[in-house]
Amino acid sequence: MFQQSSRISGGSTSHAASPSSTIELRSSPTSVPLNPSDNSGCRTRKRKPTANTWAHAREPQESEPARCPRKNEKIYYCMHCRDPTSSTTVSTTFRRHLLKIHGIELVAHDHPIKKRRDSLIQDVFAKAGEAALEALMQLVTVRNLSYNCSSWPELHALICAVNYTAEDLISLSHGSIQKLVSNSYCVHKDILRRKLQSSPSKLHLSADVWSAPNHKAFLGICAKFVDMDAKETMQALLALSELPGLDGPGSHGGAEQWKLLQHVLEDYNIWNKIGFYTGDNHGSNDKLCRLLSEHLRGKGISWEAKKQRIRCHGHVINLAVQAFLFMDSKEAARAALEQIESDDAVAYGSDFAERVKAQQALGWRRLGPLGKVHNISVHIPCPTPLWVTPPFG
Template sequence: MAGLRENASQPRTLGLMHANPKNPTYSTTVSTTFRHHLFKVHGIELDAHDHPVKKQRDNLIQDAFAKAGEVSAARQLMRQEDTLRAAVNRKAALEALVQLVTVRNLSYNCSSWPELHALIGAVNYTAEGIISLSHGSIQKLVSNSYCVHKDILRRRLQSSPSKLHLSADLLRHVLEDYNIWNKIGFYTGDNHGSNDKLCRLLGEHLHARGMSWEPRKQRIRCHGHVINLAVQAFLFMDSKEAARAALEQIEGDDEIAFGADFAQRVKTQRALGWRRLGPLGKIHNISVHMRENDYRWNLFKKRAGRSLGMDNDTRWNSWFLLLDVTLNLQEHVEWYQRRYYENLQDAYLAPNEWSILRETRTFLQPFWKITQLTEGRYATLDRTLFTMDVLHRHYTQAFQKHHENHALRSCIAASWAVFDKYYQRMRALPMVRQ
């Protein structure tokens, strides 16, 4: 060994130069590894200098104890090092670290945070070496943990006693990675044509693998989207015939995409004019009139305690909420109409129109409730089937109740034309008939 060298032109690199050309030059950027090599290979022992992060950590710990008046207590704890070291569960601590990094989306360099080391040291100062200062160590821990959990999930999926019910976009590489092609049962998605195309391509791919998967029979429509289309038809279509004509025309072009196209047709109908919506259109215009002027909006809010809100194109329930709030604040809305009568003559709600609004709310109430009941983790298949049956009965009762109200009955019929189409498709699914 000729001597030690340090490369100053590159990031700090420690190395050994050998006089014997048969022995290769040794170099490393990690001082701990370099000291270990000197001691193991050459018998040279060097004093290790504390890492700057460790120094800062120790200072933070001392400051924490000093501020808390616990310096003497810390000295007493030094005598209990063996007990404290035995209490450290390294495996559990590293798993907790992985969860902290992944769940909270922390960067891998958190291992060099003095504050984190100070926290660990304050809890148990003998655990100072439990977290490596290397950024790569955290990355390796996370990667190893991912592989372990992925393997557990793969075994559970492959050993599932029943078929898998997919409710997210299918990714071919995921199905291949987990090798669960033969476990695919049903797919749930909204009514957009792209999802039907996806199911069709999936069926063809599985058929090429020797598996049977029928797109039309194993495709489940999104429950919330079905309700949305049915209520949109009630609000904006002229009649049952208009709704069916729209459906038939769309299906003539592309049957699998009629859901998305029907929504566009509804939007076109609505764009013809808010006045065609009758009392609902008047509520919309009153709300718009309030929002056009800050003074009017604040005046109504101060008197009524809140604003009316506003409908939007995203979800039908914004219409229901606007209707519900308007009826609950009827006294204040009537006051607002009288105050700005000159501007709201065309949007003035007559007594009989208030009655129509109440009937409309009564009809839409079950749809609103069912939307809430089948959201998130509550959207199970059995609950969906049950609520579809509830709505089917609700339509029957509504037809009987409003048999003399031709205008409202026409709106209900338009909604029924859409709902019944999806209801029959749902009832035709093989897992429903079983």
């Protein structure tokens, strides 16, 4: 507690001394020696004064003790008190005195150990919160949940049952999950971009057109590469872009696919690492590879469309089986197989596919009611252009 003392006028102490001036301390019967060697067997720990608190303290004057006799703690005197003077060794008491007597409010600094403790706790909760949000995003995307799942009371009840301190982990806003998923996509895409650019191998691309149940067409572009860190072969989906139909509604033309592929390659900046390209035997893929070769040639990169184009073997087998099933004569089937074996991909691309489709519909109709049921089941998930075909006769 504060010690207040009144001085007799005419004493040897001057009250006008500046707190910043250096005052020579003299020994007194009540003062404790400042030399540690004089205090045998008593080891004291030096404490650094708190700047904002002890800035209002002054050094002891001639007859004032510098340290407490019992604990050998340094005594600080209030520079604002003249008669009587006030002194203490406790920072909390000193701040209370400044606030109560002089109206000076000081903010106490936390102890370093307390600061470190609070920092560790915050880091642990921050990491746990990030992991929980990442798990939530994985749940929404992998299980195809609705974005408004953040407002499900059952989900909040489950999270609070696991950890009651996570009550405010999920925002109740419907757009919060969508924003988190979008941000996570950008982060993971940047990680994939760095993996592709640092891969020690070439990047082998594969692409195919996929039709959704809502009759929208998408171009899926994948890449196979060797991961620099894991030293193993990996496969990644680079993009699943919607075909805009520049050549007509639902068009799958090579020029249209090339526009999407070009944007993806520019986004990932992997022009100089392209290896082989795998696609089905449709003529549009040959056109796409020719456009890719011309574009890379303009960048000074050699890429041969015919040499580095890999055809889909399963698609070749599929065309051969369709020729045997749906061609109306052996001569037509033999001619179709000769076209498949030839090197001209366009010859058995779009033209042959159209002939096979016509013969396929006719062949199944010859089976009677079973053929009609087959045609109905095939046309239910078909793309939009096929809805304009004639009735199933």
